[in-house]
Amino acid sequence: MKLLVCIKQVPDLESRFKPNAEGVWYNETDLAWRMNEYDEFAVEQAIRLREQLGEGSELTVLSIGPERVVEAIKKALAMGCDNAVHIQDPAAATKDPWQIASIISTYAKDKNFDLIFTGMQSQDRGSAQVGVTIAEQLGIPCTTTIVGFEYDNGAITAKRELEGGIKGIVKLKTPALVTCQLGLNVPRYPTLPNIMKAKKKEISAITAADLLREEPLATTASFHPPAKKGGGIVLEGDVGTLVDQLIGILKEKTAVLR
């Protein structure tokens, strides 16, 4: 069985972000990078399946981006992926989700992957479109935001998280794609011996231009911090007057009591 997991490298979310010069993305200078958290769940689940299937199965990790993303790829290899594809693209951040998905589906089209794992969304762009679009472009079924996963003989049983804490169970047949949500699993730490062993695993490189056939469907018009809000109001006095004041404000300035 052939498995693929798609990962993205994103900035450490504790970084201080500033818009870039063009004002359509963030400035990448001096940021620390790591694997997108949702993709870690995807990698972990893919590795568990790979371990369940044993001999004869193969797990490939794929990432699009500049040279630095090799570090995220190496982490996935150290966690347990068998080999890797680095789709080299210094300008990945300027592409819309449709283009990113199309690069991956063009790559995957004739490779006969039985199952593709992606994260539910990226922590930086957060479109949540790439996984589903790949499935659509490849013409395979997909289910999203999974928090539970079982595989048996060509059949996937996935647990999905729905609004308001409701869970749904979805069954689908391979080939298929799943997007992974927080709560699916606890990703392992790459162990030191595995980090060293991963040095020998193959990372093949392809340039994005060789795979890109599509024009963007959406463009980012502007990237900016939220406008500064006015200061808060601090109410003082005894509880009775506080309540009166608050109700007054709620009536006057909001719709909640109308």
Next chain:
Amino acid sequence: MPAKLFKGAEYLIVETDKNDIFTPEDFSDEQRQIGDTTEQFVLNEVVPLREEIEHHNLPLTVELMKKCGELGLLMIDAPEEYGGLELDKATSMLAAEKLSQAGSFSVTYSAHTGIGTLPLVYYGTKEQKEKYLHKIISGEWIAAYCLTEPGSGSDALGAAATATLSADGKHYILNGTKQFITNGGMANLFTVFAKIDKQHFTGFLVERNTEGLSIGPEENKMGVRGSSTTQVVLEDARVPVENLLGEIGKGHKIAFNVLNVGRFKLGAAVTGAAKVSLATGIKYANERKAFGVTIGTFGAIQEKIADMSAAIFASESLIYRLSGLIDDRLATIPKDTPNYYESYQQGIEEYSLECAIAKVFCSEVLADVVDAVVQIHGGYGFIQEYAAEGYYRDERINRIWEGTNEINRLLIPGIILRRAMKGEIPLQKEAMKAFESLMSPSFDELDDSVPFAAEKVLIANLKQAFLVLAGSGVQKFMDTIKDEQEILLAVADLAINIFAIESAVLRAEKILPKLSESKKASVSAAVKVFTFNGTEKAASAARRAAYYIEEGDTLTMLLAGIRRFTKYDATGLLKAKRQLAGASIEADKYIF
């Protein structure tokens, strides 16, 4: 490819090129990943249990050590042949640095992987390694190292513990008391030093269940309270002869060689601790308000943050430069060399001076940092609920163990003189030259076009000051210089600060071209701030030494020379401090 191979102590007489040093920016992806795994493990699995560990839940610590074993964190320094990873020292130091965030747990870890494991790795026979090493690098067994006794600490060779061969020749009968043994309460294997027939200082591998071995109660400590520290008492303990470690009468080699690595690793660990402590201080400075503003906006607080950041930058530069020195040398020893570990030992021993410097310098940076971080916290720094209080208490031991900082300082001139006597470094010749330049100062113009030109001239000058003072001391006291501890300590301070300043400057010079503009500004500021602070210390030490050694006209001449050799134009110092503090406050952490 290893860069140029340097001899130990050679930095004092030659100029080092930036491309010949290793820096944290040179880590490979694998090294960084190992750092990451270590850090994530500590932050997610150990730090949340800190309270429990501090209250001496040893079974929990043992559990966590097993987890360390599963991740491979205990096998970094062990040979591949026995299931280890045999990684370079840079990786080992990085792991030690990241683990230091774990407080008391990192003491357990360091003692286990350092002084606990290394005697076996370096001196164990094949049979001994086969029997014990796997258990130790998997975390199944915990290891401890028993050198200190109630009556002998610094004077380690003065040990009173004895070993006597049994009548049937099958056992050594050990008697004695070992004091302050880290991991004593949970260890399964003890490396014990005792004197055979009361004279031949020798190492032994002693299992916990050995009859006659007992463990004393836990000591009640000022800091690192969650670590285990006990006496280990040997009363007619029967140790099989095959558990004798190394050679009879060669225990001092084991004890001291292991300490070289131990000191070096301690330097790495305290550097990690300093970063965490500083980050706590910066975060607090960003939150706490006084007089209507956050305290981080005050110059008084900013100056502390700047001084600390710069000192930690130096500490880090020094540790990884030393990793590079050692790794380059060890890489020249073919793995199939007979007696590989003997050559390996010599490789590390070569840098015993730098290891002592790392221990003293980095532990004292941490001391300054934890003190300043308590101060930034004001009254809250005195209250146990705040991490700053624990950092302050935990720091103190680092200036005492692995050889007190006095003992390590005294080692420094001792090693230099010994090397000079043996002709390994041309100290006399260089000292003569330094004396000449003392008499006839040169007035070369500074070449401003190269980065850190002023700092580089200063470093060369500080080395001159060192040579002049070391030379004067030897000339005046000859063999009895070894009894002039005040002079030796002052000369050591000079050697320490030279190594630290040079390490910081070379690292900055090496990484500068690859940095963003804002990082460039911060690195340059750190260099200026640290060079200024380090030079002030070096100058004070030099003057101290001059007053101790000389009087009259010679003293006047020495002092004039020192003034010239320690001159550093730190124009823009205030701006540099504010730049550094500003960047740290904005990033809310240690920025390098």
